[in-house]
Amino acid sequence: MLSVNEAENIIFNLAKPLNNYTDIETVDLLSATGRILASPVISQLDFPHWDNSAMDGYAVIYQDVREASEEKPTILNIVEDIPAGYQPQSTIQSGQAARIFTGAVMVKGADTIVMQENTRRENDKVFILKAPSPQEFVRHRASYYQAGAELLPAGIQLNAPEIAVLAAAQCTKLNVIRRPRVAILSTGNELITPEQTLQPGQIVDSNQYALFSLIKQCGGEPLMLGIIKDEPGTIKAAITEAITKADIVLSSGGVSVGDYDYVENILESLGGEIKVPSVAMKPGKPLTVASFTTPDATIYFGLPGNPASALVSFWRFVEPVIKKCSSIVEGWQPKFIKAQTRQDLNSNGKRETYIWGKLDLVDGVNYFSAAGGSKSSGNLINLAQTNALAVLEVGKKSVSAGEEVRVLQVY
Ligand SMILES: Nc1nc2c(c(=O)[nH]1)N[C@H]1C(S)=C(S)[C@@H](COP(=O)(O)OP(=O)(O)OC[C@H]3O[C@@H](n4cnc5c(N)ncnc54)[C@H](O)[C@@H]3O)O[C@H]1N2
Ligand code: MOO
Numbered sequence: 001m002l003s004v005n006e007a008e009n010i011i012f013n014l015a016k017p018l019n020n021y022t023d024i025e026t027v028d029l030l031s032a033t034g035r036i037l038a039s040p041v042i043s044q045l046d047f048p049h050w051d052n053s054a055m056d057g058y059a060v061i062y063q064d065v066r067e068a069s070e071e072k073p074t075i076l077n078i079v080e081d082i083p084a085g086y087q088p089q090s091t092i093q094s095g096q097a098a099r100i101f102t103g104a105v106m107v108k109g110a111d112t113i114v115m116q117e118n119t120r121r122e123n124d125k126v127f128i129l130k131a132p133s134p135q136e137f138v139r140h141r142a143s144y145y146q147a148g149a150e151l152l153p154a155g156i157q158l159n160a161p162e163i164a165v166l167a168a169a170q171c172t173k174l175n176v177i178r179r180p181r182v183a184i185l186s187t188g189n190e191l192i193t194p195e196q197t198l199q200p201g202q203i204v205d206s207n208q209y210a211l212f213s214l215i216k217q218c219g220g221e222p223l224m225l226g227i228i229k230d231e232p233g234t235i236k237a238a239i240t241e242a243i244t245k246a247d248i249v250l251s252s253g254g255v256s257v258g259d260y261d262y263v264e265n266i267l268e269s270l271g272g273e274i275k276v277p278s279v280a281m282k283p284g285k286p287l288t289v290a291s292f293t294t295p296d297a298t299i300y301f302g303l304p305g306n307p308a309s310a311l312v313s314f315w316r317f318v319e320p321v322i323k324k325c326s327s328i329v330e331g332w333q334p335k336f337i338k339a340q341t342r343q344d345l346n347s348n349g350k351r352e353t354y355i356w357g358k359l360d361l362v363d364g365v366n367y368f369s370a371a372g373g374s375k376s377s378g379n380l381i382n383l384a385q386t387n388a389l390a391v392l393e394v395g396k397k398s399v400s401a402g403e404e405v406r407v408l409q410v411y
């Protein structure tokens, strides 16, 4: 059986970023949050656009006020009032100043701003009570960014700071990478939808919902193909549809060794190359990964049916693949951190074990608290309100409370 690291190498290498030229769409700025920029943005505007004042105060010539003090103020004549948004008309001469406000355009002739608190006003005269430093509180044109340089590179995710930059640069239409299309199908004769009436022996298809939500949260476009009966012909037809429509396909169930576990054989019969037949991890052992030579080089994940196994497999392997396919340049890899466990954690030591729980940051220390209740991979109830998975590598049978453990952050 492949180790988690071996499986990870194979799976992450299968994932190819979507194409920055052909796999793009144009979106409005207000729809761009979370999207991945397809091409670099260059602005023809300098930032700041003009020399301007960082304070409410007076625009002066430094040489005039360099000796100013409370005892010996420099007295200047005010020749103009400059609010923000106004284009100054005068040129300051020695002995003169202009009243100016934060963000207002710097007046010609002046080179320094004296903040209001260091002045006293008498009619059209200002008394400078404290010498400023040269060029103090002047925000110089192009000191933040020079027109023509790269403002934002391709491959970054657009979040609030980038949206602000794009708004300021008046970029209202953006080329972003299309979302990777991820098909989901649930296999199982026992499955019903959440709307149907439960009959004895049936199980509600929660995996389809969990996967839909996970795909959305990591930037993919989910395509729900529904519940598929455990019949080879039906599964084959559904998988055929899924691999033609999607970049990535996720099925759940039917990958173990039972009489109704058909997925692996069907993948092979459709020309899929089984890259990962199972993984030495708990939960998630029967994870089956195949690649197809469809035009989109579809990657197929046969996730185990047990709800916790499906989610853990998703967080460990599928989420990074969706993010890498989305063409994000940095940060698609899983995020592991060190934390102190609040309880003893146990494993049989045979497979890399993932224990779901909650990560808290208290006074700069990360603490991991394992979820209470049954650790069965059939128990989805105690997955609620968890945000992390503690990892016990093969051979590690326990970590005691207070000791350090490696943790995969999933939210
Ligand atoms: N003899 C063995 N039996 C099992 C082994 C093994 O090595 N030898 N592995 C076990 C492990 S580990 C897992 S995980 C499961 C995986 O089973 P499958 O992927 O084949 O999944 P199913 O048999 O179809 O279902 C398992 C379980 O999960 C429920 N399920 C399935 N789909 C959904 C869904 N969409 N939403 C909610 N719940 C779902 C299903 O009803 C079953 O209870 O195999 C072990 N067996
Ligand atoms: O992988 Mo199964 O995943 O242990 O329940």
Ligand SMILES: [Mg+2]
Pocket: 253, 254, 255, 256, 257, 258, 260, 261, 305
């Ligand atoms: Mg099974």
